[in-house]
Amino acid sequence: MSVEEERGDPASRDRQPAEAGLQVSRLSTGYRRRQICHDITLPHFFPGEVHSLVGPNAAGKSTLMRALAGLQRASGSVRVAGRELVGQSLDQWAQRVTYMPQSLPQSVALNVLESVIGALRASPSDRLALLGRRALERRAVEVLERVGIVELALESLQHLSGGQRQLVSLAQVLSREPRVLLLDEPTSALDLRYQLKVMRLVRAQARACNMVVLMVVHDLAIAARWSDGIVMLSRGEVIAQGPPREAITPATLASVYGVRARVDHGAQGDLQLRIDDVLDEGETR
Numbered sequence: 455m456s457v458e459e460e461r462g463d464p465a466s467r468d469r470q471p472a473e474a475g476l477q478v479s480r481l482s483t484g485y486r487r488r489q490i491c492h493d494i495t496l497p498h499f500f501p502g503e504v505h506s507l508v509g510p511n512a513a514g515k516s517t518l519m520r521a522l523a524g525l526q527r528a529s530g531s532v533r534v535a536g537r538e539l540v541g542q543s544l545d546q547w548a549q550r551v552t553y554m555p556q557s558l559p560q561s562v563a564l565n566v567l568e569s570v571i572g573a574l575r576a577s578p579s580d581r582l583a584l585l586g587r588r589a590l591e592r593r594a595v596e597v598l599e600r601v602g603i604v605e606l607a608l609e610s611l612q613h614l615s616g617g618q619r620q621l622v623s624l625a626q627v628l629s630r631e632p633r634v635l636l637l638d639e640p641t642s643a644l645d646l647r648y649q650l651k652v653m654r655l656v657r658a659q660a661r662a663c664n665m666v667v668l669m670v671v672h673d674l675a676i677a678a679r680w681s682d683g684i685v686m687l688s689r690g691e692v693i694a695q696g697p698p699r700e701a702i703t704p705a706t707l708a709s710v711y712g713v714r715a716r717v718d719h720g721a722q723g724d725l726q727l728r729i730d731d732v733l734d735e736g737e738t739r
């Protein structure tokens with residue numbers, strides 16, 4: 455498949471309701487003694503689109519993701535399909551937003567198939583949650599096939615490698631077909647082949663199920679290749695946002711990551727990045 459075919463296009467924004475997708479404005483969140491994310495307003499993310507949240511370590515990416523999943527107290531506004539979620543119960547959030555965290559506690563004594571069936575049962579969509587046992591099983595097997603791990607179906611979660619567990623988590627969250635899917639470093643434990651397979655799958659699912667995907671990604675080449683838009687975060691603030699070629703530039707890399715870099719965006723979204731040097735404190739702004 456060519457990169458051009460892989461990119462595909464989400465449904466035209468003009469044909470979608472003005473309230474569709476995810477709208478985040480003036481969101482602040484943090485921990486008891488420390489605010490981490492300050493007054494964050496994101497671009498309007500429409501159904502079918504994939505966006506990447508990038509930025510240095512400790513920038514606040516995971517904190518922001520947890521707040522968007524309703525797992526952390528926040529002020530401001532998070533609207534999904536026009537519905538305000540800030541101040542709502544966790545159940546209300548979970549009906550619209552599914553979150554795959556960075557660390558994957560999978561020590562329960564279930565096999566892979568059972569764990570995906572469990573995720574389907576907990577699905578926000580009645581269409582999925584009310585399926586009978588047989589139909590749930592068929593559907594779970596189909597998701598495992600799509601992710602490429604059907605041969606692990608009867609393995610215990612406890613016996614899987616880190617990368618295999620990451621793929622199972624992905625199968626669980628994809629199976630739920632949420633309106634908004636948040637993925638925190640979805641390819642961090644995966645080898646090169648699975649990185650490509652997973653990114654291809656995530657984008658195809660976003661387009662097919664008309665869901666918004668927002669993922670934390672450290673590898674800027676992966677983010678540029680697979681995302682419709684980039685949000686670059688530093689010290690809990692949005693420093694750059696927009697299509698990859700507008701957000702990932704030598705200037706933003708200098709200011710956010712403190713490096714001197716050469717950036718070459720190819721016509722098909724591919725990104726060549728060469729880091730030449732680490733800048734001194736005074737050179738980064």
Ligand SMILES: Nc1ncnc2c1ncn2[C@@H]1O[C@H](COP(=O)(O)OP(=O)(O)OP(=O)(O)O)[C@@H](O)[C@H]1O
Binds near residue numbers: 514515
């Ligand atoms: N449970 C917590 N309690 C208090 N502070 C926390 C907690 N979790 C994270 N922090 C702090 O919040 C800041 C942002 O952390 P966060 O994990 O959101 O960053 P990140 O951008 O996801 O980093 P990384 O790329 O290293 O995963 C850090 O300074 C961190 O120490």
